[in-house]
Amino acid sequence: MTVQSAAVAHAGKNLFLRAVAAVSTLAGWCSAAMIVTAVAITCQMIFVRFVLNGSTVWQTEAVVYLMIAATLIGLPYVQRLRGHVNVDLVPLWLGRRARMGLAVVTLSVSILIVAVMFWYGFEFWHFAWDRGWRSDTVWGPKLWIPYLALPLGFGLLLLQLVADLVAILIGADRPFGLEDA
Numbered sequence: 816m817t818v819q820s821a822a823v824a825h826a827g828k829n830l831f832l833r834a835v836a837a838v839s840t841l842a843g844w845c846s847a848a849m850i851v852t853a854v855a856i857t858c859q860m861i862f863v864r865f866v867l868n869g870s871t872v873w874q875t876e877a878v879v880y881l882m883i884a885a886t887l888i889g890l891p892y893v894q895r896l897r898g899h900v901n902v903d904l905v906p907l908w909l910g911r912r913a914r915m916g917l918a919v920v921t922l923s924v925s926i927l928i929v930a931v932m933f934w935y936g937f938e939f940w941h942f943a944w945d946r947g948w949r950s951d952t953v954w955g956p957k958l959w960i961p962y963l964a965l966p967l968g969f970g971l972l973l974l975q976l977v978a979d980l981v982a983i984l985i986g987a988d989r990p991f992g993l994e995d996a
Contacts, residue, residue: 843892887968936965
């Protein structure tokens, strides 16, 4: 039996799959930019505190918001690269048809769960937007801005999961990225 690692979700020539792949890649770049920005802000904060002996007001909170947003917005890119933790013992053991069934069930359940997370993330963001919530810190940013990462990240992950399901159903990608034995 030959085992091949699934490095990237395959899009083939399908326009929908290619568009979702491009959006997921853009989300990955945005996530990386947020991490770099968080590191730069952390360096600035250290300089202000320990070299200039000054106080910081917004830096810690901004870094926390950026790292959480980077994590959420980076989800579809990691899914596209198949970078999430995966246990492939059962798919390796199964035959082609059973593996296909398991992939469809797994992706469908994942889509359902992420859709629920998207819905509640959107609702939470909307509460913050509608009610004008602000952070209780000295900086006091409007909370709808960092909370936007919830529906955006889960929405993009949902889109990538749907694309993964479509790719398997139309034969552009193999279930779990595994070749048949």
